[in-house]
Structures are given as structure tokens and as C-alpha cells.
Amino acid sequence: MEKKELLYEGKAKRLYATENTDQLIAEFKDDLTAFNAEKKGSEQGKGALNCKISTELYALLSANGVKTHLIETLDENHQLVKSVEIIPIEVVVRNTATGSLSKRLGIEDGKVLPFTLVEFYLKDDDLNDPIITDDHCMLLELVDDRAKLDILKQKGLQINRLLKDFFAERRLNLVDFKVEFGIDKEGEILLSDEISPDSCRFWDMDSGEKLDKDRFRENLGNVKVAYEEVLKRILGDVL
Ligand code: TMP
Ligand code: ASP
Numbered sequence: 001m002e003k004k005e006l007l008y009e010g011k012a013k014r015l016y017a018t019e020n021t022d023q024l025i026a027e028f029k030d031d032l033t034a035f036n037a038e039k040k041g042s043e044q045g046k047g048a049l050n051c052k053i054s055t056e057l058y059a060l061l062s063a064n065g066v067k068t069h070l071i072e073t074l075d076e077n078h079q080l081v082k083s084v085e086i087i088p089i090e091v092v093v094r095n096t097a098t099g100s101l102s103k104r105l106g107i108e109d110g111k112v113l114p115f116t117l118v119e120f121y122l123k124d125d126d127l128n129d130p131i132i133t134d135d136h137c138m139l140l141e142l143v144d145d146r147a148k149l150d151i152l153k154q155k156g157l158q159i160n161r162l163l164k165d166f167f168a169e170r171r172l173n174l175v176d177f178k179v180e181f182g183i184d185k186e187g188e189i190l191l192s193d194e195i196s197p198d199s200c201r202f203w204d205m206d207s208g209e210k211l212d213k214d215r216f217r218e219n220l221g222n223v224k225v226a227y228e229e230v231l232k233r234i235l236g237d238v239l
Helices: 046-063 099-105 134-139 146-168 223-238
Strands: 006-009 013-017 023-028 031-034 039-042 070-075 078-082 089-096 112-122 172-183 189-192 200-204
Touching: 023 046, 046 070, 046 078, 046 146, 046 223, 089 146, 112 134, 112 146, 134 146, 146 172, 146 189
Parallel strands: none
Antiparallel strands: 006 013, 013 023, 023 078, 031 039, 070 078, 089 112, 089 172, 172 189, 172 200
16 A cells, blocks of 8 residues: 555644545654644654554454554554544543643642543644533534544543553553544544554553653653553563
């Protein structure tokens, strides 16, 4: 499958057309951004690491009944994916308070939440991805039916259950993560975009060390080493 014209360039990926209008090629970039791209950087090999990590996690989710846009991984930083209409809602799932949740509500950093929290953020860089309610989603016509919002929440929780247990077995605490969904031409809601240390927080269960993009956000160094460690834990003995 060959890349044709560039359709879209995001902060971490480029999307290309293919000869099949139902299929696109996603290219994972080495660029790193934070705080709505106010902070920019690059790590050689980061795109390939995220492509591999996301491929593995999508395979796990898919094997457990989560429908995704991924058709196949083509090489170290390209995936063939179904063309979907992305729902402009970032679904954030949190097990432990940190980041913007702690900042906004004053909840102690590192506090384990009494239940899994699901939040919606508007996917709009110009507005700085604000947090939104179900009513805001309806007002902005982000979905055509309120029931879809419950589906997004349920899917977020299902993905969390599967990933949290998977990572716990590998001594990683899945603190929180962000997922996006798209609608294919049959009207099916598919998990889309990537799941990687760019979009998740992982804390080592023994040392508490951060093994995700917070290393870049907070200038902790060893960004690539941390992403490699996450991949190593995912692959276990296979690596
Ligand atoms: P937050 O605490 O900054 O709101 O982030 C919550 C989770 O969402 C965290 O795992 C990082 C992820 N995330 C993204 O993937 N993209 C974003 O633009 C933001 C702000 C967070
Ligand atoms: N993804 C956002 C950015 O690239 C924010 C973040 O992940 O911190 O700026």
C-alpha cells in the first residue's frame, strides 16, 4: 500500500490518502509537543516506539472485543487504518489524580480516585481543548445522539479495565490516558488515533518513576529511555 497525498498533519502524526478511499496511512512522527504545542521537541525513534506500542495495545484491545480503526502495521512508523470521521471529543480516563485534574480541583497529586473518572475535552487547539459536559457536546453537535456519549464513556471504561490490568501485571500503574474515537462509513464507533506514552501516564509501581510524556513536559530527561521501558514491559520476554 502506497502513500498518496498528505491529508492532514497533526502534532504527532501525518495522515496520507491511499488508492483506497476507505483506507489511510498514519505516519508516526518523532516530534513531541506539550501545552498545546507551546513546548516543542523531537526524539529520534519516538515515532517508531509509539507505533509499536500502539500496535501492541490495539492488538490486545481488539482481541478483547474493542473495535479499532487499525487494519495493519506496515513498517516501523506507518499503520494502515480505516478512514473514519473523528468525533472531536478527547475522552480522558483517570485512575489516579494528577495533571490538570489536580490543578483544576485541588485533588492531591497521586491520590487514587475512589472510582474511575471519565471526562470529555473538546478537541480544538484554538480553544486549548477545554473540558466539556454532555450538554456542551450536544450544544456543539459533536455527536448526533446523546446515547453516543454513553457509548464513549463505556468504551473508555472498558479500555481502562483491560489496559490497567495488563500494565499492573507489568508493574506499571496506568494513571490516566486519553483516547479518541471515529465513525466509519457503516456508522460504527471505532477506537482511533494512538495509545502510547504520548497519550497515557505510566508510573512505575515500585519506584514511582514517570515513564511517559510527563518526562518531556516536566523536563525530566530520558524521554526515549522511558518509552523504550514501556515497550519492553509490554513485550515482556519477547524483546
Ligand atoms: P491532563 O491531566 O493534562 O488533562 O492529561 C490527562 C491525560 O490525557 C494524560 O494521560 C495525557 C493525556 N493528554 C493527551 O493525550 N493529549 C492532550 O492534549 C492532553 C492535554 C492530555
Ligand atoms: N498534546 C498537547 C500538545 O501537544 C498537550 C499535551 O499532551 O500536553 O501540546
